[in-house]
Amino acid sequence: AAAALERAARLTPGLADRARRLALAAEAAADAGDLEHAQVLAEQARRIGGDPLTVARLAGLRGRIAFDRGAVHDAHRILLDSAASIAEPDRRGAALLLLDAVRNAWYVSDPAAVAESAARLAALPLTPQDGLDGFVRAARAMADFLAGDLERALPPFRELIAVAAAIPSGLAALRISICSLAGISGDFDNGLAIAHSVIEECRAHGLIGLLPLGQAVLAIHQLYLGRFRDAVTTAAEGRRLAGDIGQTHRIAHFESVMAMVAAVEGREQDCRELAERTIAHVGTHPVATIVGWAEWALGLLDLGQGRFEVALERFEAAARGPLRHQIMPYYFAPDQIEAAVRLGLPARAEQPLARFESWATAAGHPWAQAVLHRCRALLAHDDEAAELHWERAARAHAEANRPFERARTDLLHGEWLRRARRKSESRTRLRAALETFERAGAAPWAERARAELRAAGETVTRSAPDLASSLSPQELQVVRLAATGVTNREIAAQLFLSPKTVSHHLYRAFPKLGVTTRTELARLDLG
Incomplete structure (x- = not known):
């Protein structure tokens, strides 16, 4: 699409129409993941000039490219300025730019910038026909979240x-x-389904820039759902693709997920x-959400x-800093x-307990209530209160x-029962915990469960190694697709690899x- 639009632009005599087609070509190139060519086309269109909508469209694209390269502060300012320039002729286009600005400010953990962007968005004269009312409310809610008002957010x-x-x-x-x-908001099952649908759309339409x-x-x-092998497989593919198309800050995002699994x-x-x-x-690229995963991983x-x-x-x-x-x-x-608690310092648990309780109460998810009862x-x-919370945790889980x-929870409950x-x-709790830890590859947690089982009088043997754990993330991804019956060429097209690379992965995996x-x-x- 980018090549066709670029050719059409070259053949267009009118400067305004040529600039518009070059802008469309630049957007198509960015969608296809070719940021270098997108920037070249955008600069050519900018030099020609054009109507205000085309100029603002180009500025929005510049903001997107800046963000994809990790220049998040530059991207935020470009988006705000672009939205202001087209607010009158194209209120919906301005709103979409401001939504991107809200997202960018969230990534750098800047409450004031999120609030400013959300306020500008709310001030636009949008109508229900624009289809963005829910996004406007969510943008305001993001500002509320950063301000600590979880009940409103x-x-x-x-x-x-x-x-x-x-x-x-x-x-x-x-x-x-x-x-x-x-x-x-802790709704990981729905989040997983939405993410899968987005990736299917990106693959189907060649939207490599968004993939x-x-x-x-x-x-x-x-990662949240405990599908650690899947998380590493997804992150490994994402890291490779992000590196190929110049989205440098995404590499750090994927590596922070891989650090959590490690x-x-x-x-x-x-x-x-x-x-x-x-x-x-x-x-050098201050995306606070990414450093949050890294700090959590080390802890x-x-x-x-x-x-x-x-x-x-x-x-x-970490809880005191920018995060x-x-x-x-x-x-x-x-x-x-x-x-x-393990250090015997319950007073230092009071503040994080209040923090988690405020979120878990507002979120209302059973898993959050289960973990809250575990903490309590x-x-x-006294033992009576502890027993009540362990029982409630089990029911919520x-x-x-x-x-x-x-x-x-089962591990900690099992430890408590053994001490009692x-x-x-x-042993019932600890066996269940051990089985899950072994299946997840969570070696330190599994070893702790084994030690507790031995202390509870049970002889423990290690389970047989999981075959899939011997595969690299990309080998696992290729093998899973091959198991469904698709051809090497189809696998290659889906994963943006060559058929020869697919064959090599299968050769090593078998x-x-x-x-x-x-x-x-x-x-x-x-x-």
């Missing part, structure tokens, strides 16, 4: 998530924004390298390895509480879809899995 998020499926094709960027709101953003939100939701799995060197590289990148690594004091200090420092406005301090609060059980002053969090000399009951034909793949559990 989360309901507009939920309203928008509920109608995401009705948003028509062609508005993938808006659906990605809704997916991000699902992550903030890494869709993969980033998908990886986050897979922390869960106890791969200390990998976790530290990925997290420290992410933090160093944010020094979770220390917690899993039993370095409770180091973990607690890291979580406390204090973001969702991460709410989500890592239970880890912070566990570290404090750890801090209970049964209604939720976060197996890793349920296993962590209720060894038979403790011996690891102990198979010799594609038919055998369909019978394997590939996680």
Whole structure:
């Protein structure tokens, strides 16, 4: 499409029409992931000039390119200025630019900039026919969230998530924004479904420029839901693609997700390298949400390895810093509480408990209530109160879809039962926890569950290794697709690889899995 529009522009005699077609060609090139060519075309159109809408369209594209290259502050200012210039002739176009500005300000964790962008958006004379009322309310709610008013912030998020499926094709960027709101509001199942639909649209229409953003939100939701192998597979593909098309700050996003999984799995060197590289990148491209994952990963690594004091200090420092406005301090609060309790310092758990309770109450999800009861059980002053919270946590987990969090609750509950000399009951909880940890590849947590089971009088053996764990993320992705019966050429087209590369991955994967034909793949559990 970009090439056809560029050719049409060259053949157009009128300067205004030529500029308009060059602008369209630049947008198509950006959608296809060719940022360098998009910038060249946009600059050619800018030099020609044109009507105000074309000029503003070009400025919006410049903002998008700046953001995709990590220059988030420049992008934000470009978007605000562009929206102001077209507000009168194209209020809906101005609104879309301001929605991007809200998102950018959120990423850098700038409450004032989010509030300013949301206020400008609310001031536009939009009508119901523009179809953006829910997004306007959500933008205001994002400002409320950063200001700490969770009761006002989360309901507009939920309203928008509920109608995401009705948003028509062609508005993938808006659906990605809704997916991000699902992550903030704790609605991970719906967020996962939205992310999958966006990625399908991006692949079907060749929107390579948007695909890494869709993969980033998908990886986050897979991580939240405890699908760690899927999260790494998505992040590995996203990192490769982002590097190919020049979206440098997305690389850090994917590596922060990979650092979180490395922390869960106890791969200390990998976790530290990925997290420290992410933090160093944010020094030049200040996207606060990304450094939040890296800090959380390092804290979770220390917690899993039993370095409770180091973990607690890291979580406390992160909650006081620029991240204090973001969702991460709410989500890592239970880890912070566990570290404090294991150190015998319950007073240092009071603030994170209040923080998490405020979010969990506003969100209302069963998994959040389960984790809240777990935290209250750890801090209970007597056995009767603790027992009540453990029971409520178990009931709430049964209604939720976060197996890793349920296993962590089972582990802590099992430890509590063993200390209360209720060894038979403790073994039931600890076996369930161990099974989940082993399936997830969460080695430190699994080892702790084994130690507790041995202390409870049970002989424990290690389970057989998972075949799929021997594959690289890209090998796993290729093998999963091959197992569905699609050809190498079709796999290559879907993953933006060459058929030769697909063949190479299958050649390496088959011996690891102990198979010799594609038919055998369909019978394997590939996680």
